[in-house]
Amino acid sequence: MARYLGGLLVLLFAASICGAVTIPGPVSDAHRSAASELFDGSFSSLEEAYEALRVFEILAIGNKPDVSATACKKVVENLGSSSPVKDLFYALKVNGILKCKVNADVFKDIAVRLKATVTDASTLVDMYYSIGSLVLIKDQVSDVDVLLADADGTFHSIKALSQSDGRWRYSSDNPESSTYAAGLALEALAGVISLASSEIDLSRVKTVKNDILKLFDSIEKYDDGTFYFDEKFVGGSEHQGSLSTTSSVVRGVIAFTSVISGKVNLPGDKVLGLAKFFLGIGIPGDAKDFFNQVESLALLENNRVSIPLVLSLPETVYSLSKRDQLKVRVNTVLGSASPPLTVKLVRAFRSDAKDSVIIESKELQYDKSNGIHVLEVFPDNVDVGTYVFVFEIVLHDSAGEKVFATGGQIHVPIYVTGIIEVSNAEIAVLDSDLGSVETQKKLDLAGNVVVELSANHLQKLRFSFQLKTPHGHAFKPHQAFFKLKHETKHEHIFVVGNTGKKFEIVLDFLGLVEKFYYLSGRYDIELTVGDAVMENSFLRPLGHVDLELPEAPEKAARLPPLPVDPYLRYGPKAEIAHIFRAPEKRPPQNLSLTFLSLILLPFIGFLVGLLRLGVNLKNFPSSAAPAAYAILFHLGIAAVLLLYVLFWLKLDLFTTLKTVGLLGVFLMFVGHRILSHLASTSSKLKSA
Amino acid sequence: MARSSSKDAQDLFRALWSAYAATPTNLKIIDLYVMFAVFTALIQVVYMALVGSFPFNSFLSGVLSCVGTAVLAVCLRIQVNKENKEFKDLAPERAFADFVLCNLVLHLVIMNFLG
Numbered sequence: 001m002a003r004y005l006g007g008l009l010v011l012l013f014a015a016s017i018c019g020a021v022t023i024p025g026p027v028s029d030a031h032r033s034a035a036s037e038l039f040d041g042s043f044s045s046l047e048e049a050y051e052a053l054r055v056f057e058i059l060a061i062g063n064k065p066d067v068s069a070t071a072c073k074k075v076v077e078n079l080g081s082s083s084p085v086k087d088l089f090y091a092l093k094v095n096g097i098l099k100c101k102v103n104a105d106v107f108k109d110i111a112v113r114l115k116a117t118v119t120d121a122s123t124l125v126d127m128y129y130s131i132g133s134l135v136l137i138k139d140q141v142s143d144v145d146v147l148l149a150d151a152d153g154t155f156h157s158i159k160a161l162s163q164s165d166g167r168w169r170y171s172s173d174n175p176e177s178s179t180y181a182a183g184l185a186l187e188a189l190a191g192v193i194s195l196a197s198s199e200i201d202l203s204r205v206k207t208v209k210n211d212i213l214k215l216f217d218s219i220e221k222y223d224d225g226t227f228y229f230d231e232k233f234v235g236g237s238e239h240q241g242s243l244s245t246t247s248s249v250v251r252g253v254i255a256f257t258s259v260i261s262g263k264v265n266l267p268g269d270k271v272l273g274l275a276k277f278f279l280g281i282g283i284p285g286d287a288k289d290f291f292n293q294v295e296s297l298a299l300l301e302n303n304r305v306s307i308p309l310v311l312s313l314p315e316t317v318y319s320l321s322k323r324d325q326l327k328v329r330v331n332t333v334l335g336s337a338s339p340p341l342t343v344k345l346v347r348a349f350r351s352d353a354k355d356s357v358i359i360e361s362k363e364l365q366y367d368k369s370n371g372i373h374v375l376e377v378f379p380d381n382v383d384v385g386t387y388v389f390v391f392e393i394v395l396h397d398s399a400g401e402k403v404f405a406t407g408g409q410i411h412v413p414i415y416v417t418g419i420i421e422v423s424n425a426e427i428a429v430l431d432s433d434l435g436s437v438e439t440q441k442k443l444d445l446a447g448n449v450v451v452e453l454s455a456n457h458l459q460k461l462r463f464s465f466q467l468k469t470p471h472g473h474a475f476k477p478h479q480a481f482f483k484l485k486h487e488t489k490h491e492h493i494f495v496v497g498n499t500g501k502k503f504e505i506v507l508d509f510l511g512l513v514e515k516f517y518y519l520s521g522r523y524d525i526e527l528t529v530g531d532a533v534m535e536n537s538f539l540r541p542l543g544h545v546d547l548e549l550p551e552a553p554e555k556a557a558r559l560p561p562l563p564v565d566p567y568l569r570y571g572p573k574a575e576i577a578h579i580f581r582a583p584e585k586r587p588p589q590n591l592s593l594t595f596l597s598l599i600l601l602p603f604i605g606f607l608v609g610l611l612r613l614g615v616n617l618k619n620f621p622s623s624a625a626p627a628a629y630a631i632l633f634h635l636g637i638a639a640v641l642l643l644y645v646l647f648w649l650k651l652d653l654f655t656t657l658k659t660v661g662l663l664g665v666f667l668m669f670v671g672h673r674i675l676s677h678l679a680s681t682s683s684k685l686k687s688a
Numbered sequence: 689m690a691r692s693s694s695k696d697a698q699d700l701f702r703a704l705w706s707a708y709a710a711t712p713t714n715l716k717i718i719d720l721y722v723m724f725a726v727f728t729a730l731i732q733v734v735y736m737a738l739v740g741s742f743p744f745n746s747f748l749s750g751v752l753s754c755v756g757t758a759v760l761a762v763c764l765r766i767q768v769n770k771e772n773k774e775f776k777d778l779a780p781e782r783a784f785a786d787f788v789l790c791n792l793v794l795h796l797v798i799m800n801f802l803g
Contacts, residue, residue, distance in 0.1 A: 587739035
């Protein structure tokens with residue numbers, strides 16, 4: 001188990017190292033499967049459709065979703081109607097890939113409309129779309145006149161928006177200049193040049209070349225040689241990220257350089273740096289980013305400035321125990337084969353000591369069948385550790401130096417791993433005062449043997465071992481931990497220090513009793529030795545020691561609570577026990593019933609008393625109407641009382657109040673009637 | 689001495705009783721009603737003393753119902769008594785109507801409190 005864990009550690013380390021390589025590889029199959037997932041054939045606009053189709057075209061993905069029917073329908077719709085220029089532009093782009101059936105007259109109408117737009121347009125974006133659309137028509141249909149009559153003037157009006165630092169403004173009334181706009185402008189200018197009916201003035205083209213060079217002066221840079229463009233101002237309404245800005249510039253510059261006759265002298269390392277930037281992004285999760293990345297790489301793959309060549313390593317870990325070969329791959333950015341070249345290992349040195357050169361100028365052998373360059377004989381003097389290998393690409397064809405950007409000397413971190421020999425492991429219990437050895441045991445750390453020891457607080461525990469590299473040098477790992485774990489799960493970790501060749505730790509229990517919280521009993525011992533370049537990193541139990549520590553004094557520090565196991569947080573929660581109020585003690589039922597009947601006694605007394613007094617109903621009105629009122633009055637009272645009983649049993653206060661209100665009105669009416677009748681009769685009696 | 693005092697007490701009670709016998713019958717009815725209410729309240733208090741006051745609101749509403757209605761009856765008696773010149777102008781029927789209304793309101797509250 002421990003060995004397995006150790007192996008896992010090494011694997012994890014290796015994985016993290018591979019992830020940290022500064023040189024990203026070219027576009028691979030991972031990109032293709034990601035593209036298939038990202039562009040699933042559903043799109044809301046022709047722009048999205050174009051992006052999907054273009055990515056499939058560049059990456060040569062075979063089993064793409066068939067969108068041509070729906071897309072073509074949309075294309076024809078957009079080309080026919082008087083839709084905005086932007087929609088026209090993307091409709092033409094999609095048409096360029098899908099070759100939909102469009103009537104040639106439609107193109108003629110559009111061309112006339114577009115030409116009018118070009119001369120009227122005031123903003124850069126309008127010009128960009130209309131000129132771009134004209135170029136697309138020119139590429140797709142041969143017999144439509146798309147040439148610009150006043151190409152010089154159009155060129156000038158676009159150029160008029162440029163700034164002194166090579167960036168462009170979106171329109172003449174917008175003072176903000178933008179790098180993204182520069183890309184659009186360059187692409188539009190390239191379009192103007194290809195649409196010009198007569199040659200554009202060379203001096204104008206030259207100034208634009210200068211603008212490009214100035215634009216490349218403002219390029220941003222990372223320490224590892226990655227170059228990219230970013231917008232200087234933030235907060236504009238059309239702010240673009242660095243990816244879309246960079247890809248806009250790449251699109252513009254490459255379009256421009258492909259239509260002019262001369263060459264723009266851009267430094268090769270900047271072009272390579274741009275390629276690094278796009279590749280360094282990895283696989284974007286956003287469709288737009290993905291398109292920008294892939295399209296820019298495709299443009300870099302085949303351009304007239306310089307074609308970047310990417311050096312990548314399938315593995316940056318070299319194992320001394322396996323003795324396999326160090327492989328290097330050189331490709332273009334999209335992963336196609338490079339021109340004939342030789343990879344040279346200029347030198348290699350330990351990453352912590354720059355002047356300790358271990359290898360110097362070696363040529364790698366080219367393996368034609370696999371297309372990789374191999375360092376066949378790994379030098380024997382290389383021990384485990386982290387190294388920096390410096391490669392250089394030498395093109396066989398010296399003329400290719402101008403076409404390809406190789407990036408000069410490329411630094412690659414390489415991890416050389418090997419099996420570390422663990423020897424002379426020894427664990428001993430010493431008497432503190434004399435230092436005499438009480439028990440001493442040898443350990444084979446490669447095996448599974450465990451030891452059983454016992455000690456008291458007056459003794460010491462000594463543990464020591466040695467580590468040796470395959471070349472016999474002393475090895476110092478990243479981690480060497482000695483752990484004591486009590487039965488109660490309280491654990492103490494000590495770092496094993498090294499003195500020259502030997503790793504040794506001496507635990508003086510007298511000084512540690514307080515740290516151990518005076519906990520006597522069995523302590524399990526565990527040893528961890530691990531390093532990124534150590535293939536046999538391990539974590540293994542060494543056995544246990546029975547410790548006898550003195551009783552804790554009064555003032556001793558309390559045992560801290562054990563840290564909560566983080567995994568428990570995701571486990572089931574402890575069950576919640578609800579505490580209910582205990583029901584009140586009720587009296588026996590008989591007692592209550594007795595008192596219920598007792599309550600009746602006064603009532604009976606009341607009735608008997610009434611009889612004794614000779615109460616009668618003689619005063620009850622005898623004539624019909626008052627008698628009826630009297631009866632209704634009593635019934636009304638009875639009804640209210642009944643309602644009260646119902647209120648007690650089931651009704652709520654609101655219903656009760658409403659009903660009481662109604663009954664009350666009735667009761668007041670009849671009560672008033674009967675009582676005033678009674679009053680009048682009694683007053684009549686009195687007066688009589 | 690003792691015999692004479694007990695005889696005096698008997699005489700006193702007899703005098704009181706004969707004097708009370710002259711009271712109008714309707715006042716006697718009200719007196720009877722008050723006695724009924726007070727005794728009912730007493731029985732409830734005794735019950736509470738025996739078993740404890742757990743549904744305290746029920747006990748309160750029971751006792752207060754009795755006490756309240758007794759107080760209202762006493763008020764009625766004051767108003768109906770012809771010898772009370774203060775209420776000479778007040779018709780007994782009007783006093784009874786007040787009594788009924790007050791009882792209804794009192795018992796609405798009692799029922800609400802009974803729980």
